[in-house]
Amino acid sequence: MKIEKLTLKKADMILIMVIISAATVLWLIFSLGLRDGEYAVVYINGEEWGRFELERNAEIEIPVGDGYNILVIRGGKADVIDADCPDRTCVFSHAVDSVGQTIVCLPHRMTVVIEGRGESDVDIELR
Amino acid sequence: MKTLNTKRLTTLALTLAAAMILSYVEAMIPSVAIPGVKMGLANIAVVFALYTLGGRDAAFVSLLRVVLVNVLFGNAASFIYSAAGAVCSLCVMLAFHRLGVFSVVGISTLGGVSHNIGQIIAATVILGTDRIVFYLPVLLISGVASGIVVGILGGVVAARVKP
DSSP states (O other): OOOOOSOOOHHHHHHHHHHHHHHHHHHHHHHHTOOBOSEEEEEETTEEEEEEETTSOEEEEEEETTEEEEEEEETTEEEEEEEOSSSOHHHHSOOBOBTTOEEEETTTTEEEEEEOTTSOSOOOBOO | OOSOOHHHHHHHHHHHHHHHHHHHHHHHSOOOSSTTOOOOTTHHHHHHHHHHTOHHHHHHHHHHHHHHHHHHHOOHHHHHHHHHHHHHHHHHHHHHHHHTOSOHHHHHHHHHHHHHHHHHHHHHHHHTOGGGGGGHHHHHHHHHHHHHHHHHHHHHHHHHOOO
């Protein structure tokens, strides 16, 4: 079978440029919309499990099925510091504090989303 | 290459084995720098199959790899994510390979990017939140980066190894 030569075609360069520009534009749009969040909201399976004020330091153990994620709120930022999921991507994720930013744990179907005021009727929910 | 003779059978088996080893090696590298970003090394084997054996065999390698790796090392959740990424990436690569506009690097870049988009779609559906779209810019860039590396490696291997 014919094997193509390993040279970059013009189309390749254009493709790479287009994707990188698209990513940059998206990133700009997302980061321009950033504003300080008020709550770290924990969702499990897409349903709200808990809502925590970013101003109040806390350490929350989130039981997920037969596992757990540990969420820490400190200095106005939310961070997942420990979990027993296989990939621990959530633990490696950086702390978040702006509206819309997320920490995702795919194996546990758990997301931590930073939300602002007025996005929910619930002011605070204690568990 | 359409009949299943011994040579094609062994080439396919070896390519599939290589794809599985690459998946295994990749699983041992934690993605500390940017969470959730993977290199997609197994795509080297798929690109190799696409350029030496053809689209049907590339699909065979890609899909069987997903099934076998997840049966051996994964779980139901990891299977859905890898399958979504692999199917998306495979369809895009096969379509553009047929078009013939891009070289192996372009094809592999499209594969890497569409793999990540496929996984974002799967995660959006499974987690029931659209917030994951915020990861898209990072995953687009990482898809391009890994696509270029995988394309060069896959292209070099395809050019040197003639089954």
